[in-house]
Amino acid sequence: MLRVLTLATLFPHAAAPNLGVFVERQTLGLAAHFDVDLRVVAPVGLPPWPLSRHGHYAPLVRLPARETWKGLDVRRPRFLTLPGTAGRFHVPALIRALAPLLADIRRDFAFDVIDAEFFFPDGPAAVALGRALGVPVSIKARGADIHHWGTAPATAARVIAAGRQADGLLAVSQAMRADMAALGIPADTIRVHHTGVDLDRFAPRDRIAAKAAFGVSGPLVVSVGALIARKGHDVVIDAVAALPGVSLLIAGAGEARAALEAKITALGIGDRVRLLGALPHADVPALIAAADVMALASASEGLANAWVEALACGTPIVITDAGGACEVVTDAAYGRVVARDAKAFAGAIGNVLAAPAAQAAVRKGAERFAWSANTDALYEHLSGLVVV
Template structure:
């Protein structure tokens, strides 16, 4: 019997944001390849009310089709209203009202068996409301900021808790994330650890000197992959750079924090050794990982960063802070180092790896357990297990 899955995700790529939630898309695609699963993706798009919606920054979102075939999946992109900077808790009601008519129509045409919410907020509370309306169970996956940020804010913490309590099953990207959820009072008996996957055919070992030459770099290269936001800790990498002579720091990602980082680099006199790559298309990231001797990401919080796993799959060791599932990945010296979030410790760890580089094949070995097939098998088993359990 085919399981009909409604996948709800505010974190899903589109033509204007090809890297936005690409790991959610890849998980959805993997599940959709299973003959005993049918997947319909609803990826709501937040838009402020008129006249704010006419701003140039929203033009790419206004141009998106409301329904399309996206990499062999049917994806619906209904619009819901947001209040920029102040929305937060209002997004749950706004999104529910906007998408419920569509969901009811789709459910009438082909009844859904289960709702899979890909992010805890606002997706989780919305899934809870849809579950009540349709009378079917739902699952929610915790990825990082949805628990560490929205689960800690006074205005949204209770919504996250209620969504967790009402779910028939829960997923966490790491064992550390599961423990964080349990500390919030969420029943850990219903939480299943569900690791991300990595495309081992695309993210693979390549000749590092040749990769550096192709990008025009010489000498040691440290790469940071992540949005340019304070939480990711790129400022600490910039501050570590004066302690790392001849090292080039590459940053793949975009965000308004770039201006702060550029100013800091100028003040420290290392601006000529930093390259801002912007938002690198996901299918081009392996080339960048291949050129790096180290991938460093010293975030203040994470679930289990996809960049960690992708770097390891390319044979590139990582330097990361002790957050999220870091210890579940860096479980041997070849994988890299876990460091304190301060420049001296970061520089020391990077220097140690540069002076004693591990074998690339040994580094890649640490990532071989993170396959999309394993991810898809676990997700299908999880959803089949809760289908038929009814709504809360």
């Protein structure tokens, strides 16, 4: 069997069950493959004591060092993160934490390949440890790991070096592959590996009934994503403000919540625009399926899971030309790709609402992103790195 060690700093835990659910789902799919034996190492970054005992760090301290998570054997080693250093010391700290653990794991589980699921700090640490252990390493690029960490002065060199030294590379979209190449990572070493979507969970529903569950009866736009500036929720709020009678529900949590609440109040649209907070991932399909449009004004993306999940629900999308947007919206039925401003979003949302495509026609846009295809491609990629 192919023995895989999956390394993922973005992986759900009891204190953050929505963290990296896309990594979790991909890992569950690979672990279920008949020819794969898999273990997960999901490092947890913590600042020095006493900071680690306060605020949102406190629940992380209490996480078990090892647990069974949805049937997966997951280790959760801690590594030191120093506030105010822009990630400069993340990689050496992660290597120090992982070196003895991986050596210990390897005594009972002689893994054939390290599958790093985020480019920073996972990727550079995986390359260093893979070389020390004589094990090939694959790194997957997803979005901010390239767009932020791959360009930030304190971390860019490590990201680029890891990209050049890894045995295999994956990118969530053709656009991400191009962005990696622009940094100096050889394009011919990068394989596009699209995200997957659960076509059973994310499926069309009776929209009238689904809307009623959220107290909505007229046209509905939803947006799913962290409440951070990069996601552009303010743009979508301004757009919906210009569309009388249209409601907007935003699912997500983050630092921009107060500013978004203030904007909603200032625009006088609190009766039709609501912030729902972070929803459990199990509740997201019902929200997206209730919508007539899913809108997300991202400044940057790899290939957002929310785009594909919306299409699977038969809900067209209005999004910016970020990352793999044009690889997803390949038919007018699937939605629109527009400029990142409120006027463009309002126009596109209005157009989609005026001439809605059939849910079945929209869903066809998601069928090429089935998790089974994701698993098959990942297995082929990782097994190809192993020298028999």
